[in-house]
Amino acid sequence: MTTRADTDTAKPREPKDWTTMGQVVSKDGTAIAFTRVGSGPALIIVDGAMCYRAFGPSKALADALAEHFTVYTYDRRGRGESGAGTAPYDVEREVEDIAALIEEAGGSAHLFGMSSGGTLVAEAAHRGVNAERIAIYESPMIVDGTRAPMDPDLPARVERAIGEGRRGEAIKLFMRYVGTPGLFIAVMPLMPMWTKLKAVAHTLPNDFALTGELQGGTLPPADRWSGAEAPALVIAGGKSPEYLRNAQRHLASALPQGELTVLPGQTHMVKPRATVPVLVDFFRRPAGRTR
Known part of the structure; x- marks a missing residue:
């Protein structure tokens, strides 16, 4: 190194x-x-x-x-x-x-x-x-059961959106999952942060790979x-x-x-x-x- x-x-x-x-x-x-x-x-x-x-x-x-x-x-x-x-x-x-x-x-x-x-x-x-x-x-x-587990299809949907060049849609899918209010998601594309988020949207599948197995609702x-x-x-x-x-x-x-x-x-x-x-x-x- x-x-x-x-x-x-x-x-x-x-x-x-x-x-x-x-x-x-x-x-x-x-x-x-x-x-x-x-x-x-x-x-x-x-x-x-x-x-x-x-x-x-x-x-x-x-x-x-x-x-x-x-x-x-x-x-x-x-x-x-x-x-x-x-x-x-x-x-x-x-x-x-x-x-x-x-x-x-x-x-x-x-x-x-x-x-x-x-x-x-x-x-x-x-x-x-x-x-x-x-x-x-x-x-x-x-x-535990205090929240529904992650939809098993979500990581694939996010990855597909990124692969098709729909980075904004990938971000919105992720934001909906983590509980971001719908109104805020709707106005996010108008905010200065949107460009920075889109620049790293392709790394969302990495975080799903890191945490996905831990979001299934079981210990x-x-x-x-x-x-x-x-x-x-x-x-x-x-x-x-x-x-x-x-x-x-x-x-x-x-x-x-x-x-x-x-x-x-x-x-x-x-x-x-x-x-x-x-x-x-x-x-x-x-x-x-x-x-």
């Missing part, structure tokens, strides 16, 4: 407001673009569906966390300035991307993933990346994340739908060192003001202390 960055990596670490941008090359040769900001222990943020450095919550989170950590944000493969890799998609390639970023960070790091990015973090820890601690915000799972196998031995914090929003809160409770119990935190008044939309204090407390917690 090689690393390319626009700064001399041997240069001493600058103050916490110093920001660099660069690339790591993943195991399969795919270039993964990243931004680094702050100082302190390394923390890698993993985005959810259709989000990347130029769109979504990761930049605001990184800025708020930079006082305490050296924060890495990156474009998941196929998004933003990162390469797409070769087809077919395999979650193992995304795990290798995280491993490459961890190597860039010095060989170990904390991980924080949001939504499907949280599922990817659990998967990466399970498959053995060198994560010191992991935190997950609302991995999108359906583990995953008991050993699904048994290899994720790092201390783990699972975060749920107190105002999120019941099925999401129940899923996080299950995930916290399934992770070998998992614990659950519910943030009162929060939803699936990650807000730094509510999330950052919890992350700082967890990632800075002395080894061996559980709370």
Whole structure:
């Protein structure tokens, strides 16, 4: 594995407001673009569906966390300035991307993933990346009858729409599934965000491949994340739908060192003001202390 960055990596670490941008090359040769900001222990943020450095919550989170950590944000493969890799998609390639970023960070790091990015973090820890601690915000799972399971045909319909050049329709199918209000979906094409969403619509099948088996309305196998031995914090929003809160409770119990935190008044939309204090407390917690 090689690393390319626009700064001399041997240069001493600058103050916490110093920001660099660069690339790591993943195991399969795919270039993964990243931004680094702050100082302190390394923390890698993993985005959810259709989000990347130029769109979504990761930049605001990184800025708020930079006082305490050296924060890495990156474009998941196929998004933003990162390469797409070769087809077919395999979650193992995304795990290798995280491993490459961890190597860039010095060989170990904390991980924080949001939504499907949280599922990817659990998967990466399970498959053995060198994560010191992991935190997950609302991995999108359906583990009981509090919500109908995902239509098994949905991923194929989204992929077909993308293959036929109907990226907007693919986005709408996804938004309807996650519960976005119909009126908002109708006006989305008029919003500035629409162009950015369409630019990454082709990565939606990747997120379905990552999370689809976990949205069938039944509990995953008991050993699904048994290899994720790092201390783990699972975060749920107190105002999120019941099925999401129940899923996080299950995930916290399934992770070998998992614990659950519910943030009162929060939803699936990650807000730094509510999330950052919890992350700082967890990632800075002395080894061996559980709370």
